[in-house]
Amino acid sequence: MTTPDDQPPVPDASRPESQDRIYRSHAGIAGGVLLLAITGWLGIDALVSGHGRTPWLALAALILLVPLVAAFTLRPAVYANEDRLRVRNPFRVVVLPWSKVASLRSGYSNEVVDAEGAKFQLWAIPVSLRGRKAAARRQARNAAADSSGRTSSVASGPTRSHSDQAMDDLRELAEARAAAEGAQGEVSVRWAYEVIGPAVAGAVVLAILLAVG
Known part of the structure; x- marks a missing residue:
């Protein structure tokens, strides 16, 4: 029994x-x-x-x-898990299943584009031009040190700015989960x-x- x-x-x-x-x-x-x-x-x-x-x-x-x-x-905040991306902007909350994310773009601002071509800015991940320049300088110094064999001169710190690294993480998650069963559905937009x-x-x-x- x-x-x-x-x-x-x-x-x-x-x-x-x-x-x-x-x-x-x-x-x-x-x-x-x-x-x-x-x-x-x-x-x-x-x-x-x-x-x-x-x-x-x-x-x-x-x-x-x-x-x-x-x-x-x-x-403003961006929430990402294996099924969807939720973007909380000043006046709207946008939920996008990964299957509906066409691209994540970085320029003077970061934004997500859905399968219908609608664009939503990621207010929580602002672009830092200063951070990009600092990361680019570190990357250049590291490349120069590697080419000359001076490993002790390698600059410490990330070679990608915080916002660019966050976008890289989101792109990787979008590519990996776009075809997953739990990542299907429709885009929803709610006004705050x-x-x-x-x-x-x-x-x-x-x-x-x-x-x-």
Whole structure:
């Protein structure tokens, strides 16, 4: 007779099949925290010590600015696993199964192109021209050292910028998983109403306050 302990374990359907790789801009996050701190300090000061319409103007400005600052600095992220690429941009969330990713392009910005030709910028992986130049210099010095046999002169550090290396990783994953069964499906795009709604409300209230004088 089979006891409950002899039964094979039932797989947990709620558990993701693979863990996401997460790409974010650390500089963007740091800048966002700083901007939010300054905005909050100025706005709260105006709310507490302001007179007349000033507190209301400060409140409307906070409702407008805080979501926008967070959207462009703290919110952007790129999540990648074996089945799909999820791009969280300031105002949209785009989910692309690997089968629908036509290419991942790097120029003055990084973007993903789907099978229909639609382009989506990767806000979380900004291009750093300075990082590219530094990586190129290291690569050139390493190549010169290798050709002359001076291994002790090899420059330390990556020979690809952080953003370019991230794009290389995503391209490799896209090529490897495009034909996988779990990577099939359709592209979905969702607007971030949790960001757009408060920002629009703040803009409307601020416009009304300024209009009525």
